[in-house]
Amino acid sequence: MKTIKASIIGFGSVGQGVARVLLRKKEEFRSIGLEIMVVAVADSKTAVVDLEGVDLATVLERKESEGVVGDAHITGHDIIRDIEHDLVIETTPTNIDTGGVGLQNMLTAFSKKRHVVTSNKGPLALKYRELAALAEKSGCAFRFEATVGGAMPLLNLVRDTLAGNDVISIEGIFNGTCNYILTRMMEEHATYELMLAEAQELGIAEKDPAYDVEGIDTACKLVILANAIFGIDATYKDVQVTGISRITPEALMLAETDGYVIKLIGEVNKQRIQVAPRLVPIGHPLAVGGTMNVASLQTDLAGPVIVVGRGAGSIETASAILSDIVSICKE
Amino acid sequence: MKTIKASIIGFGSVGQGVARVLLRKKEEFRSIGLEIMVVAVADSKTAVVDLEGVDLATVLERKESEGVVGDAHITGHDIIRDIEHDLVIETTPTNIDTGGVGLQNMLTAFSKKRHVVTSNKGPLALKYRELAALAEKSGCAFRFEATVGGAMPLLNLVRDTLAGNDVISIEGIFNGTCNYILTRMMEEHATYELMLAEAQELGIAEKDPAYDVEGIDTACKLVILANAIFGIDATYKDVQVTGISRITPEALMLAETDGYVIKLIGEVNKQRIQVAPRLVPIGHPLAVGGTMNVASLQTDLAGPVIVVGRGAGSIETASAILSDIVSICKE
Numbered sequence: 001m002k003t004i005k006a007s008i009i010g011f012g013s014v015g016q017g018v019a020r021v022l023l024r025k026k027e028e029f030r031s032i033g034l035e036i037m038v039v040a041v042a043d044s045k046t047a048v049v050d051l052e053g054v055d056l057a058t059v060l061e062r063k064e065s066e067g068v069v070g071d072a073h074i075t076g077h078d079i080i081r082d083i084e085h086d087l088v089i090e091t092t093p094t095n096i097d098t099g100g101v102g103l104q105n106m107l108t109a110f111s112k113k114r115h116v117v118t119s120n121k122g123p124l125a126l127k128y129r130e131l132a133a134l135a136e137k138s139g140c141a142f143r144f145e146a147t148v149g150g151a152m153p154l155l156n157l158v159r160d161t162l163a164g165n166d167v168i169s170i171e172g173i174f175n176g177t178c179n180y181i182l183t184r185m186m187e188e189h190a191t192y193e194l195m196l197a198e199a200q201e202l203g204i205a206e207k208d209p210a211y212d213v214e215g216i217d218t219a220c221k222l223v224i225l226a227n228a229i230f231g232i233d234a235t236y237k238d239v240q241v242t243g244i245s246r247i248t249p250e251a252l253m254l255a256e257t258d259g260y261v262i263k264l265i266g267e268v269n270k271q272r273i274q275v276a277p278r279l280v281p282i283g284h285p286l287a288v289g290g291t292m293n294v295a296s297l298q299t300d301l302a303g304p305v306i307v308v309g310r311g312a313g314s315i316e317t318a319s320a321i322l323s324d325i326v327s328i329c330k331e
Numbered sequence: 332m333k334t335i336k337a338s339i340i341g342f343g344s345v346g347q348g349v350a351r352v353l354l355r356k357k358e359e360f361r362s363i364g365l366e367i368m369v370v371a372v373a374d375s376k377t378a379v380v381d382l383e384g385v386d387l388a389t390v391l392e393r394k395e396s397e398g399v400v401g402d403a404h405i406t407g408h409d410i411i412r413d414i415e416h417d418l419v420i421e422t423t424p425t426n427i428d429t430g431g432v433g434l435q436n437m438l439t440a441f442s443k444k445r446h447v448v449t450s451n452k453g454p455l456a457l458k459y460r461e462l463a464a465l466a467e468k469s470g471c472a473f474r475f476e477a478t479v480g481g482a483m484p485l486l487n488l489v490r491d492t493l494a495g496n497d498v499i500s501i502e503g504i505f506n507g508t509c510n511y512i513l514t515r516m517m518e519e520h521a522t523y524e525l526m527l528a529e530a531q532e533l534g535i536a537e538k539d540p541a542y543d544v545e546g547i548d549t550a551c552k553l554v555i556l557a558n559a560i561f562g563i564d565a566t567y568k569d570v571q572v573t574g575i576s577r578i579t580p581e582a583l584m585l586a587e588t589d590g591y592v593i594k595l596i597g598e599v600n601k602q603r604i605q606v607a608p609r610l611v612p613i614g615h616p617l618a619v620g621g622t623m624n625v626a627s628l629q630t631d632l633a634g635p636v637i638v639v640g641r642g643a644g645s646i647e648t649a650s651a652i653l654s655d656i657v658s659i660c661k662e
Contacts, residue, residue: 301649305640308616322494
């Protein structure tokens with residue numbers, strides 16, 4: 001039995017999803033000789049530490065009933081620095097202005113020679129190079145499939161499944177909120193404001209929707225792809241960004257008449273990193289509706305490869321984190 | 332530098348594609364510390380062996396100009412049995428009645444403790460269990476991404492990129508020839524016979540098209556998925572198969588009026604393995620046209636995941652083989 005000692009730092013929707021998935025898959029992992037033992041969990045206020053393995057079911061229940069994970073008043077950063085373990089599952093919220101606590105958490109994890117798997121885009125959109133260099137220097141794995149496209153396979157698809165291929169370009173829909181709003185505007189011939197309100201009511205859009213609808217979220221994802229796949233030293237400030245808030249129902253109806261839909265498309269290749277609304281022919285592989293994400297890759301050997309999947313969701317994002325963890329355990 | 336000694340057994344379109352790709356990527360592999368040294372190549376008549384590394388450019392030229400790879404009159408099977416090397420790249424033609432030479436090649440490779448990467452569906456559609464058991468017993472890797480969907484990622488996608496997920500069902504278009512004929516019948520409102528003739532003229536369909544159009548090729552691919560992903564002990568005779576040769580332009584036009592296309596859909600889950608023409612709504616992710624392949628997976632954590640890619644082609648199939656080789660080298 002190979003045992004990996006892990007911490008879960010950040011216990012919102014994604015962190016809780018990871019805990020649920022680890023509980024659900026416990027026996028399955030044991031049957032392939034793998035135990036992922038969580039020795040610490042931290043949310044923004046409290047923490048729980050047990051070197052023999054935290055009881056995740058209890059932690060999930062307490063988080064739901066009391067809003068906290070435990071009684072220990074230490075931070076996630078304290079845990080990363082002071083508790084002996086192999087892997088930090090970093091799921092604190094994305095902050096693209098400063099990198100947030102996530103940036104310091106990752107830097108400290110690598111300095112303590114712990115692997116990092118994360119869903120947190122902020123530190124990568126700001127400081128990819130620094131983090132990747134430190135991970136390499138420390139001999140640590142640094143994996144972030146969940147940061148781009150949630151459960152839609154992309155980074156590991158390129159790394160493993162398309163190994164040997166050079167990727168020439170990637171374009172796609174990387175934000176489910178924008179895709180939902182544009183799909184609904186088209187279906188209902190309704191205004192942006194109305195469909196944003198609907199998305200907010202359904203929990204698909206945040207109260208402050210700017211991060212999604214202004215294309216910043218997509219830009220962050222493109223920056224991660226630019227660094228990880230194309231080797232471009234970019235931060236999210238290098239991206240040309242136009243969002244969807246100025247799109248009118250009239251523009252969508254005109255597009256439809258000509259056989260097109262309008263989608264917020266992110267594109268990255270060696271020459272440019274761009275987010276903008278674009279006309280996509282109805283029936284085209286990128287013309288995916290609802291909240292789905294899609295990526296179309298051009299490669300030198302395999303030719304075009306397209307993937308579609310759920311870009312968000314607690315369990316879906318946890319699925320991407322899990323595949324990173326399994327991959328690290330196999331190495 | 333890690334050096335893997337390999338043979339290429341079978342030097343038709345796929346074998347030549349592998350040779351071209353290995354030549355093209357030689358320096359790239361060296362830069363990541365990997366050398367794939369081909370020590371023997373065999374076609375159905377001749378062979379060339381060089382323990383210091385066969386010159387693939389020369390072999391490709393000779394195959395093109397003279398139709399043979401070398402002067403040695405030994406078989407691929409002799410090479411697998413007698414020449415010391417690590418990896419057999421088995422690209423002989425598929426024979427689903429007996430397994431063809433490929434079956435014996437694979438059995439001998441494992442008995443000599445050599446890894447096998449293959450594009451040959453026949454042995455797997457007939458004797459998956461026996462081959463997988465022998466590979467495991469011998470401690471050998473047995474990889475066959477290229478057998479299902481060519482460059483469309485599927486087996487390794489499930490194995491690596493979706494690691495930790497349980498796959499509940501897979502359905503898709505796994506035969507580019509059928510997809511081409513049905514797409515063209517719809518576009519031209521033309522008969523099956525006419526569009527088959529066009530596909531044959533373009534080299535998309537074989538002179539004897541039965542293997543593709545009667546759904547046998549799709550059935551073989553489903554059997555490989557059934558064994559490798561669902562753990563079902565099936566051979567291609569267990570598959571319910573209906574082909575496309577009885578589909579009329581009238582049926583396609585009627586479908587179109589109602590907003591559907593007709594596609595030859597393969598479906599596999601724990602309950603059934605089936606190939607049949609089905610109505611697919613226009614705009615549905617499975618409604619992919621031309622010669623493309625598509626697979627829609629239902630998974631327990633990631634939810635639905637869809638992949639689209641080229642199902643055939645010399646370099647595209649070689650790309651799938653290459654990803655298997657890289658994966659073995661990493662293990």
